[in-house]
Amino acid sequence: MSDLLLIIIATVLVNNFVLVKFLGLCPFLGASTKPETALGMSLATTLVLTLASASSYLIDVWVLIPLQLEYLRLISFILIIAGAVQFTEMLIRKSSPMLYQVLGLYLPLITTNCAVLGVALLNIHQSSSLLEALAYGTGAGLGFCLVMILFAGIRERLEAADVPVAFKGAAIALVTAGMMSMAFIGFTGLAQG
Amino acid sequence: MAILVMSGLAATIALLLIVAARRLPGDKQAVVEQLNTLLPQIQCGRCDYPGCRPYAAAILAGEAQINQCPPGGEATIQAIATLLELPRLAPDRSFGIHDALTTAVINEKDCIGCARCLQECPVDAILGARFFTHTVITDECTGCELCIPSCPVDCIRMSMRGAGAPQNQS
Numbered sequence: 001m002s003d004l005l006l007i008i009i010a011t012v013l014v015n016n017f018v019l020v021k022f023l024g025l026c027p028f029l030g031a032s033t034k035p036e037t038a039l040g041m042s043l044a045t046t047l048v049l050t051l052a053s054a055s056s057y058l059i060d061v062w063v064l065i066p067l068q069l070e071y072l073r074l075i076s077f078i079l080i081i082a083g084a085v086q087f088t089e090m091l092i093r094k095s096s097p098m099l100y101q102v103l104g105l106y107l108p109l110i111t112t113n114c115a116v117l118g119v120a121l122l123n124i125h126q127s128s129s130l131l132e133a134l135a136y137g138t139g140a141g142l143g144f145c146l147v148m149i150l151f152a153g154i155r156e157r158l159e160a161a162d163v164p165v166a167f168k169g170a171a172i173a174l175v176t177a178g179m180m181s182m183a184f185i186g187f188t189g190l191a192q193g
Numbered sequence: 194m195a196i197l198v199m200s201g202l203a204a205t206i207a208l209l210l211i212v213a214a215r216r217l218p219g220d221k222q223a224v225v226e227q228l229n230t231l232l233p234q235i236q237c238g239r240c241d242y243p244g245c246r247p248y249a250a251a252i253l254a255g256e257a258q259i260n261q262c263p264p265g266g267e268a269t270i271q272a273i274a275t276l277l278e279l280p281r282l283a284p285d286r287s288f289g290i291h292d293a294l295t296t297a298v299i300n301e302k303d304c305i306g307c308a309r310c311l312q313e314c315p316v317d318a319i320l321g322a323r324f325f326t327h328t329v330i331t332d333e334c335t336g337c338e339l340c341i342p343s344c345p346v347d348c349i350r351m352s353m354r355g356a357g358a359p360q361n362q363s
Contacts, residue, residue, distance in 0.1 A: 059202065063198060063202075064198075067194065067198060069194065069195055069198055071195075072195055072198065072199065075199065076198075076199065076202055079199070079202055079203060079206060080202075080206065082206075083206035083207075083209070083210060086210055087209075087210060087213055090210075090213060090214060090217060091217070094217050094222075097222040
């Protein structure tokens with residue numbers, strides 16, 4: 001149990017996928033202009049990450065390794081992720097049509113979110129059981145959530161801040177992301193993930 | 194072998210998605226949307242709901258009858274009854290009487306520019322500002338009559354649709 005907790009904390013803070021491994025920057029910058037959108041987007045991504053990491057681990061252990069088809073990992077994981085995204089899209093359209101409209105194109109674009117594929121692929125090397133794979137996926141999703149919400153909050157403040165003309169818009173957003181990344185690298189000593 | 198595994202995987206995922214789509218509760222929002230397109234979009238609020246979409250949602254929730262829309266009249270009741278497979282009802286006259294479509298016209302000589310009717314208009318079809326004469330954008334006006342009681346000098350009247358507003362007399 002403490003192992004799983006350690007994995008989750010390590011993936012949320014120490015090995016944060018967005019700010020330390022620099023994966024999934026597209027939705028990080030694209031869907032973080034408003035806290036509500038950021039929350040919806042990050043919850044959807046967390047669901048996809050958890051589903052995809054667990055099912056891709058199972059497919060790898062039960063199908064690909066026994067049949068010695070490890071070279072199919074990449075393409076079969078992409079297939080699984082696409083299925084998981086389709087499922088999430090269906091879920092959101094039926095439970096919250098408003099959120100579905102707000103997220104728009106970013107929802108199907110979770111498929112091409114490199115953090116999702118990154119988690120699925122890294123999982124194979126890092127995890128030794130289904131529970132660990134699940135914890136790894138959930139941790140990555142929670143880390144994405146945390147960073148998205150923090151970043152959305154900062155961006156909302158930036159709207160009101162007196163930013164020099166040359167830095168307005170995307171420039172100051174990227175500078176902020178860089179500073180957040182430095183702050184997160186400070187967690188390195190916390191746990192060995 | 195690889196081809197077999199990949200097609201098996203794809204087929205399994207497709208099957209799971211189909212099952213999930215069937216099992217999840219029906220798309221209620223889509224029905225509200227469909228119902229909303231059947232309503233006249235006059236946004237008059239005579240059905241006791243703030244607009245056409247809330248009325249559509251209320252019909253689906255079972256809170257409202259299908260005969261509460263006076264501007265739509267018999268035709269709308271017929272369309273809703275067909276869509277929802279409900280029995281047809283006679284129009285409920287307590288909500289208002291079905292009439293030919295009209296548009297509001299402001300008599301610009303009398304308008305004092307109080308801007309009160311601007312706030313009442315549900316479709317923003319009245320153009321004007323405080324202390325300036327207002328006018329109605331005839332193409333946008335739905336004829337809901339909500340602006341008439343708000344006018345302190347009674348300079349708004351309804352005219353038949355297509356009759357056209359009187360030309361500006363400058």
